[in-house]
Amino acid sequence: MTWIDIGGIEDIPVRGARKLKTALGCVAIFRTGEDEVFAATDMCPHKGGPLSEGIVHGQKVTCPLHNWVFDLNTGAAIGEDSSIQTFPVRLDAGRILIDGAQLAGRSAA
Amino acid sequence: MTEKLVVIGAGMASGRVIEHLVETAPNAFDITLFNAEPRGNYNRIMLSPVLSGEKTYEEIVTHSDDWYAEHGVTCRFGEHVVEIDPELKVVVGQKGHVPYDKLIIATGSAPFIIPVPGKDLPGVITYRDLDDTNAMVEAAAKGGKAVVIGGGLLGLEAAAGLAERGMDVTVVHLMGHLMERQLDEAAGYLLRKDLEKRGITVLTRASTKAIVGNGQAEAVLLESGETLPADLVVMAVGIRPETRLATDAGLTVARGIEVNAQMQTSDPSIYAVGECVEFDGHLFGLVAPLYDQAKVLAHTLLGEPDAFVVSDTATKLKVTGCDLFSAGDFADGETREDIVFRDPARGIYKRLVIEDDRLVGAVMYGDTGDGNWFFGLIRDGTDIEEMRETLIFGPAYQGGASSDPLSAVAALPPEAEICGCNGVCKGTIVDAINGGAGDLGAVRAATKASASCGTCTGLVDQLLQVTLGDAFELPTAQPICGCCDLTHEDVRRLIKSQELKSQEAVWQELGWKTRNGCHVCRPAINFYLLADWPLEYRDDPQSRFVNERKHANIQKDGTFSVVPRMWGGITNPRELRAIADAAEKYDVPTVKVTGGQRIDLLGVKGEDLPAIWADLNKAGLVSGHAYSKGLRTVKTCVGTDHCRFGTQDSTGLGIKLEQVLWGTWTPHKVKLAVSGCPRNCAEATCKDVGIVCVDSGYQVGVAGAAGMDVKETERLADVPTEQEAIDLTVAFIQLYRENAKYLDRPYKWVAKVGLDWVKVRVVDDLDERARLIAAFELSQSIYRKDPWAERAKEAERFQPLADLTLEAAE
Numbered sequence: 001m002t003w004i005d006i007g008g009i010e011d012i013p014v015r016g017a018r019k020l021k022t023a024l025g026c027v028a029i030f031r032t033g034e035d036e037v038f039a040a041t042d043m044c045p046h047k048g049g050p051l052s053e054g055i056v057h058g059q060k061v062t063c064p065l066h067n068w069v070f071d072l073n074t075g076a077a078i079g080e081d082s083s084i085q086t087f088p089v090r091l092d093a094g095r096i097l098i099d100g101a102q103l104a105g106r107s108a109a
Numbered sequence: 110m111t112e113k114l115v116v117i118g119a120g121m122a123s124g125r126v127i128e129h130l131v132e133t134a135p136n137a138f139d140i141t142l143f144n145a146e147p148r149g150n151y152n153r154i155m156l157s158p159v160l161s162g163e164k165t166y167e168e169i170v171t172h173s174d175d176w177y178a179e180h181g182v183t184c185r186f187g188e189h190v191v192e193i194d195p196e197l198k199v200v201v202g203q204k205g206h207v208p209y210d211k212l213i214i215a216t217g218s219a220p221f222i223i224p225v226p227g228k229d230l231p232g233v234i235t236y237r238d239l240d241d242t243n244a245m246v247e248a249a250a251k252g253g254k255a256v257v258i259g260g261g262l263l264g265l266e267a268a269a270g271l272a273e274r275g276m277d278v279t280v281v282h283l284m285g286h287l288m289e290r291q292l293d294e295a296a297g298y299l300l301r302k303d304l305e306k307r308g309i310t311v312l313t314r315a316s317t318k319a320i321v322g323n324g325q326a327e328a329v330l331l332e333s334g335e336t337l338p339a340d341l342v343v344m345a346v347g348i349r350p351e352t353r354l355a356t357d358a359g360l361t362v363a364r365g366i367e368v369n370a371q372m373q374t375s376d377p378s379i380y381a382v383g384e385c386v387e388f389d390g391h392l393f394g395l396v397a398p399l400y401d402q403a404k405v406l407a408h409t410l411l412g413e414p415d416a417f418v419v420s421d422t423a424t425k426l427k428v429t430g431c432d433l434f435s436a437g438d439f440a441d442g443e444t445r446e447d448i449v450f451r452d453p454a455r456g457i458y459k460r461l462v463i464e465d466d467r468l469v470g471a472v473m474y475g476d477t478g479d480g481n482w483f484f485g486l487i488r489d490g491t492d493i494e495e496m497r498e499t500l501i502f503g504p505a506y507q508g509g510a511s512s513d514p515l516s517a518v519a520a521l522p523p524e525a526e527i528c529g530c531n532g533v534c535k536g537t538i539v540d541a542i543n544g545g546a547g548d549l550g551a552v553r554a555a556t557k558a559s560a561s562c563g564t565c566t567g568l569v570d571q572l573l574q575v576t577l578g579d580a581f582e583l584p585t586a587q588p589i590c591g592c593c594d595l596t597h598e599d600v601r602r603l604i605k606s607q608e609l610k611s612q613e614a615v616w617q618e619l620g621w622k623t624r625n626g627c628h629v630c631r632p633a634i635n636f637y638l639l640a641d642w643p644l645e646y647r648d649d650p651q652s653r654f655v656n657e658r659k660h661a662n663i664q665k666d667g668t669f670s671v672v673p674r675m676w677g678g679i680t681n682p683r684e685l686r687a688i689a690d691a692a693e694k695y696d697v698p699t700v701k702v703t704g705g706q707r708i709d710l711l712g713v714k715g716e717d718l719p720a721i722w723a724d725l726n727k728a729g730l731v732s733g734h735a736y737s738k739g740l741r742t743v744k745t746c747v748g749t750d751h752c753r754f755g756t757q758d759s760t761g762l763g764i765k766l767e768q769v770l771w772g773t774w775t776p777h778k779v780k781l782a783v784s785g786c787p788r789n790c791a792e793a794t795c796k797d798v799g800i801v802c803v804d805s806g807y808q809v810g811v812a813g814a815a816g817m818d819v820k821e822t823e824r825l826a827d828v829p830t831e832q833e834a835i836d837l838t839v840a841f842i843q844l845y846r847e848n849a850k851y852l853d854r855p856y857k858w859v860a861k862v863g864l865d866w867v868k869v870r871v872v873d874d875l876d877e878r879a880r881l882i883a884a885f886e887l888s889q890s891i892y893r894k895d896p897w898a899e900r901a902k903e904a905e906r907f908q909p910l911a912d913l914t915l916e917a918a919e
Contacts, residue, residue: 006911015625015651018910029910033625050667050715053655055628062628064655064663069628079515096910103913 001088003097009035010094017052017061022103027087028052029096030072032059037096038072039087045077051084114138114410115200115209117190117354122383122399123215124150124171129407131180137411140182141207143200146238147187149177154396154530156242160270163599166239193358195376211378211410214355214366218348218384218394223258227320232327233342236267245343249274253340256280256329258317260287262424264345265304269431271343272309273606279310279337281317281329283346291424291435295458296474303431303456306618307607350385350392363387370416372406382406388417395422396530423484423529432620434480437487438462439470450501455624456617459501466494478622479503481568485525515591518571527572528558528565538569542576549573549587567594590629592621597633597850604637610645612638612652626652633851636738636774640846643888648774656736660896661718669718670711671697672735673725674771677745677763677783678706687728695721705742705780707733719904722897731895734771738852740842741780743767744792748785748802757802759785762831766800766838772893773885776849776858779842794822797855798838803827807834811841811867812859820856823864826872840871840878843885 012018012031019042020027026042028051036059042052049065059072069078075086088099114130116123119142130138142149150172158164177184191201193212200207220235222228234244249255249271257268260282272278280287286297287304301311316332320342329337350365361367361375365387372380382402384393393399401417408415423436439462450459457475461468461483467490471483482504486493493500504520521527523536533556541555552558552569559566567588588594595603600619609615615634616625626634635652650658661669673688688708692700699711713721722732734741743766746752748759763783770781782793783800793799795815799822801808806829810822825841828834841855844867849858859867870877900907 004913006913011910013651013906018906021909021912021914023914026909047665048667050655050663053659053663053667053715055631055654056651057627057631058624060627065665067628100913 001102002100003090003092004100005095006098007096008094009037009091009096012037012096015056017054017056019050019052020098026050026052027098027103028061029089029098030056030061032056032072035091037089037091039089039098040070040072040075041084041086043084044068044070045082045084046080111136111139112210113208114140114211114213115207116140116142116213116215117193117200118215118217118383118385119144119146119148119150119172119184119186120215120217120383121150121153121171121396122217122403123213125400125403126213126215126382126407126410127172127180127182129404130410131182133407134411135180138211140180141200141209142177142182142184142186143188143190143202144184144186145189146240148239149174149184149186151239153238156236156239157266157270159239160242160245160267161273162246162270190354193354193379195358195360195379198378209378211380213406214374214379214381214385215383216351216354216385219351220344221347221349222344223317223346225317225319227322227326228344230320230322230324230326230342232322232325232340233320233344236263236343236345237348245271245341246274248341249276251340252276254279254338255341255343256337256339257343257345258329259343259345259347260284260311260313261290261345261347262288264343265300265431267343267345268304268309269307271341272307276341277308279312279339280304281315281331281337282311282313283316285313287311287313288433288435291472292433292474293439293460293472295460296433296435296472299456299458299474300431300433303618348384348394350387352385355381355385365392370405370418371409372402372417373409380406380409389419391419395424397422397532400531421484421488423480432475432477434473434477434483435471436480436484437468437470439472445469448497448501461501463493463497466492466497468493468500475617475620476622477620479505481526481529481565482521484529485521488526515571515575518568519575527568528556530565531557533558535572538572539576542573547573547577567591589633590627592623592626592630593619595619600634601637601641601848601850604634604641610638610642612649628654636776636851639774640776640888643884643891648892657738659715659718660722660732660734660736660900661713662736664711666712668712668714670709670735671713671718671721671725672703672707672709672733673730674733674767675707676767677743677760679745679760679764680707684728684730687725687730691721691724694724703735703742705735706744707735707742709735716907716909719901719907723901723904726895726898726901731771732897734896737774738777739772739774739779740767740770741778743770744780744782744796746783746785746790748783752785754788755785755802756804757785757807757831759783759791759800759802762800762802762807762834763791765831765835769835769839769889770842772896773842773846773889774892775842775846776851777854779845779855781838795819796822798822798841800834800838805829807831809834809837812856812864814854814856816854818856823859825864825868836878836882837871839885840881841867843881843888844870846888847881847884 015033017028017030020029027039028042030038044063046068049063051061053064054061060069062069075083087102090097152169152171155169188202198209220237255271255276255278257264257280260280268278268280286294287300318332319330320326321328326342329339352362352366355366356362366381366385368381368386372382374381383399405415405417445464448461459473462470468486521535525535527535537556538558546552546555559569631652635649638646639648655663695717697710701709703709743763745760745763749755779797781798782791782796784791784793785802793801795813799810808827809825811825813822814820845855
């Protein structure tokens, strides 16, 4: 894995998200109420809604367009037969690190 | 042949027997029902909500007078039974004899009175029936201090109810921790902490020596020598079976009236049911086994074979916000192991007791959502070895399923018990739903599930949702969402009465089942908190839908629309030029005139928002809040300035109203209009507040609608001056802010509370009107600001966190 520092956790609002631009589209970086971070495709598979604009609750996010709810651990859409891609991301001393290899893998795919 | 059946006592157990009889064999018995209380059967479990004011007596009546009449039950209410003559088969009432072929004794239980001096003083009451409850309500109305003796289920419900009604309450409990029969020490501690938080003083290991007073209870004296002043003393130390009639009639009585498994006493024509019986050494105080007894007794009377067996019962406390659950046996033992889960921050404690790979006991505090599932495991003796690792996290974590409550309910087997009070399992409920019971009321009628204590209402709703899918519509008096068991109205009331001033306080105190709500409840709670506690609580943007967080409307392609405010629909060349410049600079694809008399710039990219706002700000334009649950626009016509029919300065009034009201958050969007004459060019009569100017002044109408529903406004009042028109509008909006359910437009809210209720507060009661206006101004001292100007300062938040495409290019 090649961990890339993309910013500090304080740069993301609590129970909020920010976008990360990558070679093949945006990834949403989420921060939960308990300062966990998650990363997933910033696009709802339903109608393309920007998940980084959704309400973050527990370890889930609700799409702002039509209220699809995604589990940020797995990317699974709750109650729907669909999912979003998630990416390895971790916190190190308040810095958010994302796995560059995964993102590269994604762009290669 | 119709037999004569006499029933002594109209309680929950005998009521259930009579129900079974009249439903299955309406002509088998000629029933006479005695009750010492001057009323029929009501749901005694729900006396606590009556005491706390959450329900009324009418809401907990099980059998109305009409019901008895319809089923031919002869009622002798308010009449004590003097004696039973088993030789002659006659019951002697105060007003005469009634012969019987079969007799049911259902005299229930009497409160245990501890034999201390002063126990008979006025002001000392027990807590058993409606009269006791009413006596407490009456005493609480005078305020003052109350001492509750007994820290068990009943005592604590009494204490909580009295505290809710404003009394200063102390609970005196003999044992080391509260509810020691149902809870272990850790859960007892959390319960105590929760009670103390709502101002109840708890004294444990405290023994009552005497109740003292001169002709009226004035204080409780403890063995320790401490004296507790008391205007009211509630004795709730326990109950004992009421057996006097049975003893006098010569029946076999131990602690209770002894019965066999067919509920028959030592006299073959006499049966007993409920809290007055003793079966196989057991006494009964919870409703579930009583209903089992009732079913067995009804079958016995109809000649059908059935037998009563003692089973485990689970306990829940009906104090709003104290969420506890206990079932089975949780005493320590050498062969027993514990699994404990604690979350002190959230006041959650769960403990499972395991013996031989089987769950034998469960205690939970703070999060009891999985209680029934654990109870099922205990009762069925399920082997839990394989799920041991994740057992404490509940059914949602078994088999790797997601933690969605619906999938947890869907995963329950058909024999899983949903309603503990009435012993209704999932299969029965699903069958009823498939048989046409399409809502909660119909399921209750068909199965009795959730018809007693009501704590499983959420589960039944989830079953409806799972079974009916999209065909299921949540009725209005439902919990806000799956995160809690409370309605919007309950939550609003509790936020005020319990002075909950933060989201955490709401989650913890109102028993939220999720960490921090969901997209349904959190925006509502955020609004309720900021509306009720404007100084203590600040709006949380992360609890708002994207539009209100971004202060722009999201469009289907993820871009936004930007609408600057045009006060009263008035603009000028400078503003128009600034809008035109912004539209060009930010490549806005669509510029549209809205129905609210302003201009919409559609298709602005999210990261451009702070810049376009800054540009518009420079020309003096501020947010039009076209995205908010708040004041949208005040539409006006030109009034006396230009119009030959105008009677007042409608444009001027519109601008003033908009300047007073802008920036406020409301339960839903609010649109106003002011027309200068009854020709009503501003279409004021379909607005949330619409003012029509006439020669004599201003006609203020409210609660109109022109959306999914179309509705004309209703007249709030006619006033002569412009200032009064503004005052009424502000007071109306503030009353709406303080009381309406989140996402109810004013017309929906007014339909619920009634226009008269609104008029009394806004029009008639001048003190209340002044209070409403002052409360609104207080809130506006914080929220009457341009959110665009504030957000434009933190522009970097609107940019991507990082741009890895640049790194890739390097």
